[in-house]
Amino acid sequence: MNYELIGISVLWLFLYGYLIVASIDFGAGFFAFYARLTKQDHLINRLISRYLSPVWEITNVFFVFFYIGIVGFFPDTAYYYGSALLVPGSIAVILLAIRGSFYAFENYGAKSSIVYLFLYGASGLLIPASLSVALTLSEGGFIVKEQGSVVLDYWALFTSPLSWSIVGLAITSVLFISGSFLAFYASRAEDHSALKLLRSYALFWSTPTIIVALTAFIYLGQHNERHFQNMMDLWWLLAISVGFFMTAMWLLYNGRRYGLAFICVMLQFFCAFFAYGIGQYPYIIDPYITIQNSATSPSMAIALIIAFVGGLCLLIPSLILVFRLFLFDADYVKGKH
Amino acid sequence: MGVDTVLWSKLVTGMTLGFHAIFATLGVGIPLMIAIAEFIGIRKQDPHYTLMAKRWSRGFIISVAVGVVTGTAISLQLALVWPNFMKMAGNVIALPLFLEVFAFFFEAIFLGIYLYTWDRFKNPYIHCLLTIPIVLGAGMSAVFITTVNGFMNQPQGFVMNAGQFTAVNPIQAMLNAATFSKVSHVLSSAYLTGAALLAGIAAFTMLRKGVTDYHRKALKLMMWVVLLFSLFNTLAGDISAKFLAEHQPEKLAAGEWHFKTEKGADLILLGFLNAEHEVIGALHLPKFLSFLAFGDFNATVTGLDQFPEAEWPPLLIHYFFDSMAGIGFALLGISLLYFFFAFLKKRHEFNKWLLRIVALGAPLAFMGVELGWFYAEMGRQPWIIRGYMRVDEAATSSPSVRILFFFFLLLYIVLGTMCVVVLRRLFNNNPAEVEMEKWAKTKRNPTTEEGEHA
Numbered sequence: 001m002n003y004e005l006i007g008i009s010v011l012w013l014f015l016y017g018y019l020i021v022a023s024i025d026f027g028a029g030f031f032a033f034y035a036r037l038t039k040q041d042h043l044i045n046r047l048i049s050r051y052l053s054p055v056w057e058i059t060n061v062f063f064v065f066f067y068i069g070i071v072g073f074f075p076d077t078a079y080y081y082g083s084a085l086l087v088p089g090s091i092a093v094i095l096l097a098i099r100g101s102f103y104a105f106e107n108y109g110a111k112s113s114i115v116y117l118f119l120y121g122a123s124g125l126l127i128p129a130s131l132s133v134a135l136t137l138s139e140g141g142f143i144v145k146e147q148g149s150v151v152l153d154y155w156a157l158f159t160s161p162l163s164w165s166i167v168g169l170a171i172t173s174v175l176f177i178s179g180s181f182l183a184f185y186a187s188r189a190e191d192h193s194a195l196k197l198l199r200s201y202a203l204f205w206s207t208p209t210i211i212v213a214l215t216a217f218i219y220l221g222q223h224n225e226r227h228f229q230n231m232m233d234l235w236w237l238l239a240i241s242v243g244f245f246m247t248a249m250w251l252l253y254n255g256r257r258y259g260l261a262f263i264c265v266m267l268q269f270f271c272a273f274f275a276y277g278i279g280q281y282p283y284i285i286d287p288y289i290t291i292q293n294s295a296t297s298p299s300m301a302i303a304l305i306i307a308f309v310g311g312l313c314l315l316i317p318s319l320i321l322v323f324r325l326f327l328f329d330a331d332y333v334k335g336k337h
Numbered sequence: 338m339g340v341d342t343v344l345w346s347k348l349v350t351g352m353t354l355g356f357h358a359i360f361a362t363l364g365v366g367i368p369l370m371i372a373i374a375e376f377i378g379i380r381k382q383d384p385h386y387t388l389m390a391k392r393w394s395r396g397f398i399i400s401v402a403v404g405v406v407t408g409t410a411i412s413l414q415l416a417l418v419w420p421n422f423m424k425m426a427g428n429v430i431a432l433p434l435f436l437e438v439f440a441f442f443f444e445a446i447f448l449g450i451y452l453y454t455w456d457r458f459k460n461p462y463i464h465c466l467l468t469i470p471i472v473l474g475a476g477m478s479a480v481f482i483t484t485v486n487g488f489m490n491q492p493q494g495f496v497m498n499a500g501q502f503t504a505v506n507p508i509q510a511m512l513n514a515a516t517f518s519k520v521s522h523v524l525s526s527a528y529l530t531g532a533a534l535l536a537g538i539a540a541f542t543m544l545r546k547g548v549t550d551y552h553r554k555a556l557k558l559m560m561w562v563v564l565l566f567s568l569f570n571t572l573a574g575d576i577s578a579k580f581l582a583e584h585q586p587e588k589l590a591a592g593e594w595h596f597k598t599e600k601g602a603d604l605i606l607l608g609f610l611n612a613e614h615e616v617i618g619a620l621h622l623p624k625f626l627s628f629l630a631f632g633d634f635n636a637t638v639t640g641l642d643q644f645p646e647a648e649w650p651p652l653l654i655h656y657f658f659d660s661m662a663g664i665g666f667a668l669l670g671i672s673l674l675y676f677f678f679a680f681l682k683k684r685h686e687f688n689k690w691l692l693r694i695v696a697l698g699a700p701l702a703f704m705g706v707e708l709g710w711f712y713a714e715m716g717r718q719p720w721i722i723r724g725y726m727r728v729d730e731a732a733t734s735s736p737s738v739r740i741l742f743f744f745f746l747l748l749y750i751v752l753g754t755m756c757v758v759v760l761r762r763l764f765n766n767n768p769a770e771v772e773m774e775k776w777a778k779t780k781r782n783p784t785t786e787e788g789e790h791a
Contacts (some may be wrong), residue, residue, distance in 0.1 A: 057405055057445040064409055065438045072431025075424050082420030086735045089417045094748050097406035101752050103760045104402030108395065149734045150420075163619040188400050222628060296505075303432045311439040318446045318470075325450060325457075 003301035004291045007073040008284075010308065011066060012277045018062040019273065020177060020266060025059045026124035027178020028052055029099070031201060033121025036114060044182070044194045049107055051185055055322065056103055060096070070284075073305055076294035080285050081134065083150035084143045092130040099123040125171055136163040138187035139224045140286030162223045165216035172212050173269070176205040180248065180265045184258040195258075202252055210245060213272070223285065230279035236280075241271035345739040346418045346732040351714070352742070353411050355707060360404030362706050365524065367397045367480045368444075370562065372468035379461045385551050386558075388773055391455065398564055400630045403756050408441075410745070418738060422574060422721055422731035425502065429495050430485045432507040437481035444474025483523045486713070487515035491584060492722050500668065510534060518573070518580040519713075524760075525570040526665075526709065530702040532562035535667055537699025548687050550664070551769040556695070560675045563698070567669035574665055577631070582630030585723070586639035588716035591650040592628055592658035594619075595640045596657040602626040602638040607659055610652060641784020650716045657712040664705035671698045 028048045035041040071078040098119055106116040137143055142157050143150060159165050179202030186195035209215070221228035231238065248264035251257050282290040295301065371390045378386030412434075416423045447470040456462050492511030495502035512531075536559035539552040581589035589595070594616055601624040608619020624634040631638070641649055652675050671694055678691055717723060721731045732738075 040546040045747070055449060057449060058442070060405055060409060061438065061442045061445050064412055065442065066365065067394045067413065067416075068431070068434045068438050071427050072435050075427030075431070078419045078427050082416035082418075083733060083735065086733055086741070087737050089413060090741045090744065093410045093413050094744060095418075096409055097752065098747055100409075101402050101755065104399055105755055106403075108398050108759075108763075151735070163399060192430035210513040223733070231503060296431060300431055300505050300507050301430060304435055307432060307435055307439070311436070311442075314443060315439070318443065322446055322450060325454065 003298060003305070006305060007069075007295070007301060008291050010030035011069045011073065014062070014066045016071060016270060016273050017067055018059075019269065021055075021059045021062055022128070023174040023177035024181045025052060025056060025068070025175045025178075026128055027176075028182060029103070029121045029124035030175065031121075031178065031182065031198070033117050033305060035197070036117055039100050040197060043197050044186070047186055047189060047191055047194050048182065050189075051182075052103075052107075055087075055326070056057075056100070058322070059318075060100055061072070062119070063096075069304075069308075073296055073301065074284060074289065074291065074294040075296055077284055077287050080138070080150055080288055084137060084152040085134065087152075088130050088133045092127060095123045095127045095130065099127065125174070128170040128174050129167045133157070133163065136160070136166050136282070138285050139220070139227065140283075141223065143285065143288070160219075162216070162219040167218050168212045169209070169216045172205055172209040176202065176209040177265060177269065179203075179205055180252065180258075180262050183252065184262040187258040192307070199252060199255065199258075203249075206245075206249055206252070210242075227279050227286070230281070231275050233267060234275045234278060237271050237275040241268050241275065244268035244271065290299065342734060342736055342738055342778050343729045343732045345742050347728065348564050349738060349742045349745055350411075350414060350418055351711075352597050352749065353407065353414055353745060354710065354714070356753070357404070357407040357411050358706055358710050359703060360400050360407060361479070362402045362527045362530050362703070363397070363534070364404045365475045365527035366476050366529075367393060367535075368468060368472045369528055370531050370535055371397065372465070372472050374555075374558065375465045375468060375560070379465055383554075384773070384776065385554050388769060388776065389555055389558075392764070392769060392772070394452060396763065398448070399756060399763070401448065405445075406752070407749075418733050419721070419731045420733055422726065425726060425731075426488070426722060428502050429492075429505050429507065429510045430488055433481040433484045433488075435512050437478045437485075440474045440477035440481060442474075444471050444478065447471050447474065472595060479523055479527065480520050481511075483520045484511040484513070484516050487511075487519045489721060490519075490588075490713075490717055490723055491515040492725055497725065513583050515580065518577040518699070521573040522570070522709070523564050525573045526702075527707055529563060529566035529570050529668060530706055532566060533702035534560045534699045535559045535572050536563055537696045537702075540695035541699075543687060544689065544692050544696065546768070547583075549770055551773065553687065557679075560672050560695070563668060564672035564676065567665065567672055570665055571669060574662065578629050579631065583637060585716075587641060587644045587648065588650060589630065590639060590641045591652055591706055592654050592712060593718060594652065594655050595626060595638060597642055598637065598640040600627070600637045601635045602630075602640075607656070614652075620625075648719060650718045654712050655714050657708045657715070661708040661712060664701050664708070668698055668702060668705070686756060720739065740756065 028051070032041065032045050032048050035044050066326070089324040102116045102123075104120045106113065106120060137152070137159065139162065142153050142163075144153050145151075179198055183195060183202050186198050217228075217231075220231075244264045244267045248261045248268060251261035251264065280286070282292060284291060284294060296304075371393050373391065374386045375390035378388075378390060447467055451464070451467045451471060454464060454467070459625040488510050491512040492510075494506040494508070496504040498504075525582065539556040539559065543549070543552045543556070576591065581592075592611065593602075594608070595602055596614055604622040604625035605616055606620040606622065609617045611617055627636040627638055628634050630636065644660055675691060675695060678688070719727050719729070721728045
């Protein structure tokens with residue numbers, strides 16, 4: 001296997017990791033805000049903050065990690081995305097900044113405030129929406145080269161059903177993933193009233209997620225025939241994904257094995273996300289950048305891979321420690337510490 | 338591509354970095370102070386020090402949050418505002434950027450653990466040990482990111498071929514000529530600033546509310562750290578000046594208004610320039626520039642006459658250089674003064690005037706850091722990668738950057754204000770003495786429900 005393939009696989013895996021942990025985080029923010037609005041916050045907000053407080057920074061770093069990785073392995077992406085995404089990217093940065101800091105102000109500051117919670121909850125839905133633009137752009141047709149400089153065709157972007165369906169998919173899946181994880185967390189905490197509410201959130205968002213996913217897939221077919229066909233060739237991966245979705249639904253509906261249900265949700269997204277990613281091969285941005293023509297020099301690629309492996313040796317044990325202390329420690333989860 | 342776009346690109350990046358530098362410095366400096374306080378608290382069995390570590394870490398997390406989000410902003414702005422720079426330099430500097438994120442990741446993980454495990458370990462040293470990965474992670478991320486800045490000043494580790502960096506050696510690029518002096522100056526100044534801030538807060542509180550044991554101990558401990566790191570920082574500053582004299586003489590020359598290459602060059606303090614680039618009203622220290630630059634009063638110091646005027650850095654940086662160096666010495670002086678008074682007579686070191694001076698040290702330290710960074714960054718102009726790429730070649734061509742400047746300005750105003758408001762509320766409503774008493778009570782009576790975390 002060559003370096004660029006290793007690089008893109010690892011990065012895609014990281015992006016998948018970010019998708020899961022960030023969805024949990026974004027959705028939790030929204031649920032916390034929504035529960036406050038509907039006066040149900042006493043049921044779930046303590047639970048949510050017990051999970052989020054120690055891990056929110058880690059989520060944020062995941063994102064920077066992916067970004068630095070892709071810029072490092074494929075420097076041309078920095079040029080194309082950087083030029084085209086100046087405005088949407090900056091909006092995402094501002095939203096991330098608002099979200100992160102207001103989370104800290106709300107949780108570590110002395111007093112809680114509905115305004116902080118609103119900023120934190122609303123940004124949780126807007127960030128995935130603005131980040132998902134990067135995926136839309138990679139399908140081609142939105143970035144144009146004009147007299148040697150790269151610009152984004154906003155009109156095409158805002159009138160494209162594909163881009164809106166991807167935005168919709170980002171938002172619904174955030175809420176679905178988050179709902180099913182928090183239901184699992186509540187079941188571990190043996191907090192039945194919270195579990196009931198969170199399970200209803202997860203069930204509520206499951207159907208929209210799958211419908212929007214199908215819609216986006218159909219629009220993808222109209223927009224980028226090649227990508228669509230490649231994904232169709234991976235039909236079995238998509239079928240497995242749907243299978244995991246059904247299993248998760250069945251478990252959630254019957255109200256048992258919430259841990260397994262969440263794992264099914266994770267696998268559902270894993271299969272779909274990789275079918276999408278493999279289908280896009282070899283392009284990073286259709287038609288300008290492929291992983292072959294944009295890869296960095298071999299010496300840098302080797303250095304990055306070594307750094308990555310070394311870093312993982314340090315990070316994985318630390319992450320396991322975090323999980324044991326905060327996720328799998330029954331007393332902590334139940335709030336006894 | 339207009340000049341305007343380049344200017345706004347510079348402004349938006351300068352503003353982000355200027356704002357981030359405050360929190361990045363805290364992020365590197367404060368963990369060491371927390372670690373020291375917790376360790377001493379366990380060693381001396383003195384709950385005052387343990388409380389210091391707790392209170393500092395509680396405030397620290399707020400500043401970390403702002404540091405994280407502004408750090409994310411600057412890293413994305415590298416590609417969004419300077420796409421041509423990232424395209425070209427990305428091939429060479431990806432490794433330290435990558436490692437920086439790893440180091441920060443490491444720090445973030447252990448910071449999360451640290452804050453939420455105060456009472457989870459039987460042996461208090463285990464909790465104290467958690468500070469080591471935090472201090473290391475913070476320090477290493479500073480080291481890695483500083484190597485990137487070093488690379489922009491002293492690009493190495495590649496061969497230039499048809500406008501592209503080829504035959505890249507990432508390690509050599511990281512260990513460029515600027516790295517050692519920059520890293521030592523960044524680290525020493527961050528620890529110095531962290532300590533000066535905490536000492537300043539203790540002094541300020543005592544000025545307003547009278548001398549208490551808690552703040553007295555905090556002040557004394559932090560003054561030791563200020564003394565130690567001002568010495569290191571002075572040394573690091575000296576190393577940096579000698580590095581500049583040898584490798585980047587135009588930056589030193591612009592900072593010193595040293596126009597003519599000469600032997601036994603004078604050190605010029607403050608003053609003005611007239612239209613013919615003559616220095617007016619400055620204090621001249623004969624031959625001191627040669628001494629500063631090479632440790633020899635008669636050495637030859639390269640002046641700006643060796644460089645085309647189009648490649649001169651802005652001459653304004655002379656004031657930045659002088660103020661930065663002045664503040665560095667002032668902080669050293671403040672700590673010496675404190676220990677002089679402490680040595681003279683007991684309690685003398687807590688007289689109002691001395692406390693005022695110590696309190697002033699905190700904003701001074703931050704100004705020093707800012708001035709230093711402005712000197713370093715503006716002193717590299719017109720280059721973004723010295724000798725290879727000019728700033729105006731690197732900037733985005735999109736005019737939207739101008740509007741974004743105002744969005745980001747608004748963001749930083751909101752974040753900065755909120756940060757101050759939240760921190761004030763966090764500590765003003767909960768003075769150390771009150772918390773100490775509450776804590777002592779719960780210790781005597783363990784059935785009382787534990788109040789809060791961290």
